[in-house]
Amino acid sequence: MLDSSELEKSFEPRKRVVIxxxxxxxxxxxxxxxxxxxxxxxxxxxxxxxLPAVLGVIVAVTSLIILGGLSLLILTLLLGRDLFFSQRxxxxxxKYLFSVITALGRLLGVDKDKLQQSxxxxxxxxxxSKKLRVPANRVMILLPHCVQLFDCAIKIxxxxxxxxxxGRCDIQGLARVAKAYGVDIAVATGGTIARKLIVERRPKxxxxxxxxxxxxxxxxxxxxxxxxxxxxxxxxxxxxxxxVVVEEVEQVLREHIVSE
Ligand code: SF4
Numbered sequence: 001m002l003d004s005s006e007l008e009k010s011f012e013p014r015k016r017v018v019i020x021x022x023x024x025x026x027x028x029x030x031x032x033x034x035x036x037x038x039x040x041x042x043x044x045x046x047x048x049x050x051l052p053a054v055l056g057v058i059v060a061v062t063s064l065i066i067l068g069g070l071s072l073l074i075l076t077l078l079l080g081r082d083l084f085f086s087q088r089x090x091x092x093x094x095k096y097l098f099s100v101i102t103a104l105g106r107l108l109g110v111d112k113d114k115l116q117q118s119x120x121x122x123x124x125x126x127x128x129s130k131k132l133r134v135p136a137n138r139v140m141i142l143l144p145h146c147v148q149l150f151d152c153a154i155k156i157x158x159x160x161x162x163x164x165x166x167g168r169c170d171i172q173g174l175a176r177v178a179k180a181y182g183v184d185i186a187v188a189t190g191g192t193i194a195r196k197l198i199v200e201r202r203p204k205x206x207x208x209x210x211x212x213x214x215x216x217x218x219x220x221x222x223x224x225x226x227x228x229x230x231x232x233x234x235x236x237x238x239x240x241x242x243x244v245v246v247e248e249v250e251q252v253l254r255e256h257i258v259s260e
Contacts, residue, residue: 018118033063116212133258140203173246
């Protein structure tokens with residue numbers, strides 16, 4: 001079994017990719033803004049000579065608002081601090097920007113996994129920038145069932161604490177960390193179960209572990225609930241004996257738990 005440091009090496013934060021894609025989006029906004037002004041302005045000037053200027057002002061103000069939001073996003077990412085409207089920015093990123101990032105990333109030939117990792121990194125930074133401090137009993141670690149060793153005879157989907165800590169998979173470390181910090185930990189076998197667990201246990205912060213695809217849809221589905229996503233590692237292929245860097249989970253807990 002690979003240890004955590006080896007797992008860590010195979011992945012790196014995708015912040016740079018997402019900043020690049022946001023930069024490209026800024027450029028696209030400028031180009032579209034210019035075209036939206038330039039194409040109709042010829043016809044408009046024949047109606048009234050001031051109309052192109054009026055349209056220019058409208059397009060310029062709209063473009064500036066969009067560029068301002070995107071610049072704020074880049075600054076929040078670079079500084080890791082809640083500057084302004086980070087909750088609203090997160091909503092815009094989740095509802096709209098992700099689709100733009102995906103389309104643009106595809107156009108630029110960026111790998112889908114990398115794009116989703118970028119979205120997750122972007123979401124995490126925006127949640128982190130809020131510097132949330134939550135009581136341990138309102139934090140939930142949500143795991144996919146593929147983290148458990150495939151041929152483990154113990155059924156942990158109902159209760160992770162059934163694990164007898166044999167050490168053959170990362171459930172051992174994750175259950176230990178959850179116990180040490182006093183946080184809820186659960187395994188979801190799919191999106192429906194995950195949603196049910198969230199409704200029942202009403203966490204204020206979710207630390208979700210899953211593949212990029214499931215994290216992306218989970219983060220979008222559960223908005224506005226703050227979710228920090230940690231993608232699992234798949235040295236054995238998808239959905240089979242996947243791995244988690246337990247230190248990453250512990251780091252998030254250290255950052256966000258407040259003692260009551
Ligand atoms: S660590 Fe726990 S869940 Fe993993 S194989 Fe051992 S008993 Fe099963």
